[in-house]
């Protein structure tokens with residue numbers, strides 16, 4: 144992958160419809176003595192077409208939050224809704240890229256079959272499924288690995304497959320849980336730019352969880368900082384950077400450095 | 414860990430396989446030779462030389478009729494009688510073992526409730542189950558099929574349960590988030606993920622199935638390979654008896670080969686993904 | 692292959708120790724035997740074919756007072772145990788030697804591949820002919836059939852020793868023989884023991900199978916057949932089989948406990964500790 148500037152179709156600012164609304168969300172694991180209060184009271188919203196990054200220290204409940212948004216678990220308090228509808232199970236049109244790429248792909252399926260997996264029995268014809276899978280693989284730059292099995296690919300490649308799987312699903316909302324936490328720095332930078340490019344092209348509303356402050360500022364339109372447990376939203380920052388970003392030139396902008404420092408301070412003083 | 418060279422020269426692998434085959438043949442012939450020499454050195458009424466056993470089998474079971482692939486009808490009838498019991502028993506046992514295993518693993522309450530009962534029935538030796546089922550079902554084929562089926566289902570079921578319980582939760586979460594239906598979740602995620610354990614269970618189960626078949630045919634039957642061996646023994650047809658034993662061994666070898674072949678084909682991903690560096 | 696590496700009932704005793712599943716498990720037995728009871732009462736089958744579940748359970752509880760059963764169980768266990776011991780004493784040293792030598796291993800593994808699928812019970816008729824019915828015959832058959840299982844696990848246990856461990860021993864200047872004793876044997880031992888566990892189950896099956904077929908060889912198998920042929924004592928066949936199952940559970944549990952005490956470093960024990 145090249146690491147040069149990200150092409151974006153245009154710089155239209157996102158529309159102002161709230162797509163994802165989280166109100167007073169709380170989650171406690173277990174009960175009695177062993178209860179763990181992972182999320183206390185989390186409130187924020189995400190607009191359509193927005194790229195929101197959520198940062199917080201390890202164990203802050205970031206994964207828990209995403210799992211609630213994905214309908215994989217029911218919150219103990221409060222609620223999350225998508226397009227005005229309360230989330231009670233996995234919502235239609237929501238895709239997720241999991242933290243542990245090695246375990247989120249089916250080892251018995253080829254790459255292209257993994258990408259097409261969510262489209263099975265969805266009224267999508269076999270031919271169309273294949274076409275959409277190949278197109279998605281094309282857009283993450285690994286179409287030539289379509290016939291391989293996931294375990295034949297490197298970690299970064301595997302995460303591309305996971306991203307392609309999300310894309311082929313053509314979601315409205317994409318949740319990403321520390322997707323690049325365990326790949327090397329160069330690969331990570333490539334994957335960040337890939338994610339940005341895809342988001343700009345498709346306009347998919349994206350919620351990106353990370354513990355890396357640089358990453359959050361570089362990728363996000365807004366950065367939501369979570370506190371330590373019991374977790375609430377500490378602060379929300381708008382990112383005053385142009386939507387078109389570049390790993391070198393964006394990161395040398397004073398706005399970038401400033402925001403990065405501000406977010407870091409916010410987390411330090413938690 | 415071993416990193417499999419993906420581009421291992423296929424020609425070299427071919428040679429190695431050929432070498433393995435030659436070794437196997439050599440070992441087989443060697444074992445036959447040991448038997449032959451032993452039988453000649455210590456002549457005994459009950460342990461005849463293998464050459465005599467094979468010659469006798471040839472006389473009985475090989476005909477000049479090429480249309481029947483030179484196989485005598487008596488041989489086919491004998492095999493057919495055994496397979497008429499073995500195959501349905503194996504199929505009923507395997508299918509019910511897999512279905513119950515998945516159900517008991519997915520519905521936790523059922524699993525906890527019936528695991529001890531299943532463990533208990535599994536602990537009853539198959540050979541002790543035969544008299545039990547003779548009370549229930551008499552000595553006919555129904556009894557044999559049932560005992561084989563149950564002896565196959567119980568160990569298989571435990572393995573399937575284990576496999577299904579250990580399906581990676583991330584994969585199940587993927588299936589949920591992408592809203593695949595229960596059918597795809599079962600056939601596309603749960604069963605493939607549990608396949609390695611299922612095959613391990615199937616391997617044990619087929620061996621048990623054959624043991625139970627032989628035992629049940631030795632206990633009460635009027636045809637089949639086991640009966641042939643028993644009859645020959647009673648009549649002191651020592652050569653026939655040993656020939657029957659060899660046929661049983663051959664069936665065991667065949668069954669094992671079929672399971673291995675299916676395993677190699679279906680679990681290629683598993684073998685390779687676990688031998689690739691982790 | 693993985694099949695052979697697992698003790699079939701390694702999870703059993705672990706599961707029996709927790710309180711909640713025990714209650715549910717009892718409920719499972721209750722449901723099953725209630726179903727049998729109802730089937731026996733209302734299906735129109737005679738009690739000679741399907742005895743009342745209550746009778747079966749009662750008879751099972753009475754087993755310890757049945758002298759003939761206790762003696763038979765003793766005979767069965769004795770034959771299984773002696774056969775298993777002989778097989779272990781032969782198979783472990785042979786397996787260890789074969790496991791350390793490459794060429795012998797390749798030849799032997801081919802032979803094992805041939806011998807393992809052969810059902811040991813097929814040998815009952817010839818062995819009966821050669822040795823006659825009696826304890827020796829049972830012991831021979833048990834020893835023969837369990838020999839291959841233990842040998843297999845011994846060879847593969849030695850072969851499967853983490854190469855890093857052996858390298859480390861070499862780095863520290865440990866000789867070949869000493870390395871075998873200090874490194875290979877301890878790390879292969881749990882795996883070999885697993886083979887013995889599997890073999891114990893097989894020994895029980897083979898002994899009883901032999902007894903079922905060869906009248907005059909005593910043991911549980913013969914006891915079951917005698918009761919099968921006495922029309923008025925049919926329910927004892929179920930009780931006798933259940934009794935064998937309970938003894939089987941006990942043996943398995945005992946072996947699991949022995950394994951835990953003797954090989955605390957085995958992988959399954961380490962997993963449990965986590």
Ligand SMILES: Nc1ncnc2c1ncn2[C@@H]1O[C@H](COP(=O)(O)OP(=O)(O)O)[C@@H](O)[C@H]1O
Pocket residue numbers: 172173179180181199200201202203204205206207208
């Ligand atoms: N299934 C669970 N059961 C009990 N506690 C859990 C579970 N999952 C997570 N936790 C706890 O909840 C807290 C938040 O976890 P997580 O959401 O994974 O945080 P993060 O993703 O920010 O690192 C942690 O203290 C963790 O130990």
Ligand SMILES: [Mg+2]
Pocket residue numbers: 205206207242321
């Ligand atoms: Mg996390």
